[in-house]
Amino acid sequence: MGGMLEFPGVMLRRVAEVGLIEFIAERIEANLADLGAEWDPEFIRTLLPLMEIFNRYFDAEVRGFERVPDRGPMLLVGNHSGGLIVPDTVAFISAWYRERGLDDQLVGLAFDAMFAIPGVKTLMRRLGEIPANPADTDAALAAGRAVLVYPGGSHEAFRPWTDRNRIDFGGRKGFVRVALRNRVPVVPVVGHGGHENIVVLTRGEWFARAIGLERVRLRAAPVIWQIPWGVSLPALPGIPMPAKVTVEICEPLDWSEFGPDDASDPRVVDRCYEEISERMQAVLTRLADERPIPLLSRIASLLPGYSADS
Numbered sequence: 001m002g003g004m005l006e007f008p009g010v011m012l013r014r015v016a017e018v019g020l021i022e023f024i025a026e027r028i029e030a031n032l033a034d035l036g037a038e039w040d041p042e043f044i045r046t047l048l049p050l051m052e053i054f055n056r057y058f059d060a061e062v063r064g065f066e067r068v069p070d071r072g073p074m075l076l077v078g079n080h081s082g083g084l085i086v087p088d089t090v091a092f093i094s095a096w097y098r099e100r101g102l103d104d105q106l107v108g109l110a111f112d113a114m115f116a117i118p119g120v121k122t123l124m125r126r127l128g129e130i131p132a133n134p135a136d137t138d139a140a141l142a143a144g145r146a147v148l149v150y151p152g153g154s155h156e157a158f159r160p161w162t163d164r165n166r167i168d169f170g171g172r173k174g175f176v177r178v179a180l181r182n183r184v185p186v187v188p189v190v191g192h193g194g195h196e197n198i199v200v201l202t203r204g205e206w207f208a209r210a211i212g213l214e215r216v217r218l219r220a221a222p223v224i225w226q227i228p229w230g231v232s233l234p235a236l237p238g239i240p241m242p243a244k245v246t247v248e249i250c251e252p253l254d255w256s257e258f259g260p261d262d263a264s265d266p267r268v269v270d271r272c273y274e275e276i277s278e279r280m281q282a283v284l285t286r287l288a289d290e291r292p293i294p295l296l297s298r299i300a301s302l303l304p305g306y307s308a309d310s
Contacts, residue, residue, distance in 0.1 A: 039128040041102040047127075051094045057242050058193070059298050060091035064249035065099050067187070072104075073141040074185045074252070077175060079167050079280060080150035080157040081195035083224060084234050087245045088191030092148070093127075095247070107140045109149045134178060141182045148189075151175045158203050158222040158234070164195040165288040167281045169273075176272045179255065180263040188250040188280045192287035193294035197240035199225040243294035244301070246287055250279060 068074075081088050089108075096106045109132035110124055130136045132149065140147050150156070155170040167190075179186045204221035225231055226238030255272055262268040291297050 038125060039105055039107075040126040041105075043126045044097060044128075045102055048094060048097060051090050054087070055091050055094055055245075057240075058087045058091070058197070058245040059242075059301050060087060060094075060245040060247070062091055062095035062247045062249070065095060067249050067251050068099075068146075069185050069187070069252060072144045072146040072184075073182065074146050074187055075141070075175065075179045075182075076146060076148045076187045076189050077276060077280075078148065078150050078189040079191055079284065080152045080154075081164075081191050082240070083157055083198050083200065083222070085197050085240050086157065086194065087197060087240070088194035088247050089148075089150070091245055091247050092189060092191075096146075105145055107145045107147045109137060109147065111153060134174065137178050138182060141178070141184055149175050149178075154220050155203070158200050158220050158224075159195070160202060161199045165192070165284055167277055167284055169277060173269050173273045176269050176276075177263040180258050180268070180272070181260045183256075183260065185252040186255060186276065187252045188276055188283070189247060190250065190280050190283040190287065191245065191247045192284055193243045193245040193291065193297075196243035196294050198234075198238070201225060201231065241295055242298045244291060244297040245294070246291065248283055248287060250283060253279070 068076075076092075078088065078092065080086065093106060093108070096104075100106075105128050108124075108127065108129045110129040111132065130140060132153075137147060137149070151169040151172045151174070152159075152167075153170075153172070155172075156168045159166065159168050201223045204223055205219055208219055208221040222234055223231060224234055226236075227241065229236055229238055232238065253272075253276060258268055258272070
């Protein structure tokens, strides 16, 4: 019995010594240094039916897959929505393997802290997720992989309800430098509706700074409204509202006039950043005009006699 209690005891002593935030930071660094399991297509095969059930809950639709280049490398750039639920991401990953098969790996760039959660690290690695850093991204692209990135990260995934139809990368331009440095096609992937499964009241950025969450790469401590808890924290699992999710894949951007050296030119990086942000915003605005209230659209689709063309 003592052996079973020893490891938790060590953890608690370390938390007492350095504090909870510093302890979490240490765990993140340790897990990133020992990532373990790699992409597992057979695991994905068993997971896809569950993902499709999840997609049906949101009546998820992916448009424009024919615009994706036939082969990698490429950088797929999406807007991050839905807090921890991210239904747009699940819809796109499902569509990727449905259209491309399990021999064509999709590499996802994930938030470092996710790799510090027991069990989640193995799950993410088997799905093909890697830490969102330039070295790992360059290596994936050099291997000819398609890489999916959400530059806005948690900043965008927890944007307030009033900004739900806004592209907000938070000024993060590292993905532009990666694309220029590797001279790969850049494919915008715009999701709508996924940010209406919960109501984000505030990112809580001031609180995150106050308690030192930046030490663990977290810049937000969001407060949300969700079913059945009402006002609560994202870590408390709730029932997502079944808002209709639409993902539209855009034509690849043509940045071929630029080369690897331009990745260090702020003017070129800014120009490319503004171009993709404006392109994606135009598509998101159109999708929002097409379906202003995704929750009502999903409810209507369940009624007798409903037609998507009506």
